[in-house]
Amino acid sequence: MxxxxxxxxxxxxxxxxxxxxxxxxxxxxxxxLVEMSLGTGKHGRAIYRLAxxxxxxxxNLGTDWLAIQGLVGIETDVPGKNDHVRIPDITILPESQWDxxxxxxxSATIFQDEPAPIVVVEVLSPSTKSIDLKEKRAEYVxxxxxxxxxxxxxxxxxxxxxxIDGAYQFQxxxxxxxxxxxxxxxxxxxxxxxSGRS
Numbered sequence: 001m002x003x004x005x006x007x008x009x010x011x012x013x014x015x016x017x018x019x020x021x022x023x024x025x026x027x028x029x030x031x032x033l034v035e036m037s038l039g040t041g042k043h044g045r046a047i048y049r050l051a052x053x054x055x056x057x058x059x060n061l062g063t064d065w066l067a068i069q070g071l072v073g074i075e076t077d078v079p080g081k082n083d084h085v086r087i088p089d090i091t092i093l094p095e096s097q098w099d100x101x102x103x104x105x106x107s108a109t110i111f112q113d114e115p116a117p118i119v120v121v122e123v124l125s126p127s128t129k130s131i132d133l134k135e136k137r138a139e140y141v142x143x144x145x146x147x148x149x150x151x152x153x154x155x156x157x158x159x160x161x162x163x164i165d166g167a168y169q170f171q172x173x174x175x176x177x178x179x180x181x182x183x184x185x186x187x188x189x190x191x192x193x194x195s196g197r198s
Contacts, residue, residue, distance in 0.1 A: 012075065012083040016106035025070065031082030042195065046123045046153040047089045050194050054092060054119070057184040064095040065118060072101070073109030074117065076139035085109055086136055090121035090149075092183070112143075119183050121149040137161070141168055147183050153195035 010018065015028045026033045051067040058065035072091035076084045085107070097115065101108045110117060120140060124133075133150065140148050141163065148161040148168055156175050161168030162182050173179045173191045181187050 009082065012085065015083065015085060016104075016109060018107075025087060027073075027087050028083050028085040030078070030084065042153050043123050043125045046151055046195050047121075050121060050123075050151065051090045053187075053189055053193070054090065054121075054184065057187045057189075058092065060186065061184070065092050066095055066098050067092055068098060071108060072098075072117065073107050074120070074140075074143060074145075075109055075112050076143050077112060078139060078142075084139065086139060088117075088120035088136075089123045090119075091117045092119035092121075093117040116143050116145045118145075119147040119149065119181075120145050121151060123151045123153060137168065141166065147181065149181075151194050156192050156195060158191045158194055 009031045010028065010033060011031070012028065015026075015033070018026070018033070026035055028034070047069055051069045055065070055067040058067070068091045070087060070089055072093065073085040073087050074091070076086055078084050093110075097110070097117075098108075101110060122136060137148065137150075144163065146163050148163075150159040150161070150170075152158075158173045158179055159170045160173070160179060160181050161170045171180060175192050176190050179187060179189050179191060179194075
């Protein structure tokens with residue numbers, strides 16, 4: 001969930017070391033700070049449960065991938081706009097990449113010249129729905145993120161987008177449908193389970 005805040009322009013370099021003295025998290029959108037609010041309990045529950053399941057699935061594949069909840073910035077490129085850093089609800093990345101960005105001073109951000117994360121997940125909330133479905137989708141495509149999940153815990157559906165020829169091809173799963181993911185081929189998860197209802 002995001003809330004417009006300080007309209008002062010900021011460079012990426014300034015953003016990476018910005019500290020307002022609170023634990024507030026911000027995205028950088030066209031060079032402007034945008035506060036990320038806490039979200040609803042349903043939103044947080046969906047993120048928590050899904051991150052746990054995806055990290056377990058990654059371990060079952062024999063990988064060292066981590067499912068980091070709301071702490072990884074991704075520098076994206078929007079033509080004609082200033083600096084952008086998005087923070088997905090869940091970011092799947094190798095442990096070595098998490099260690100590398102975590103050792104930097106300032107924000108844990110994956111820069112444009114670094115490998116894209118493996119999967120990003122956005123859990124919809126009323127205040128961010130259009131941003132997740134349109135703006136972030138376009139930015140994640142351009143960034144080359146191989147798989148983008150959009151989760152709606154209210155309507156119990158999950159869209160899994162696979163990057164093919166410069167666009168996401170989405171499959172939609174609802175209720176008791178088993179989610180199919182190219183990244184996690186043995187994932188035993190339904191759309192309803194992402195909200196903790198099943």
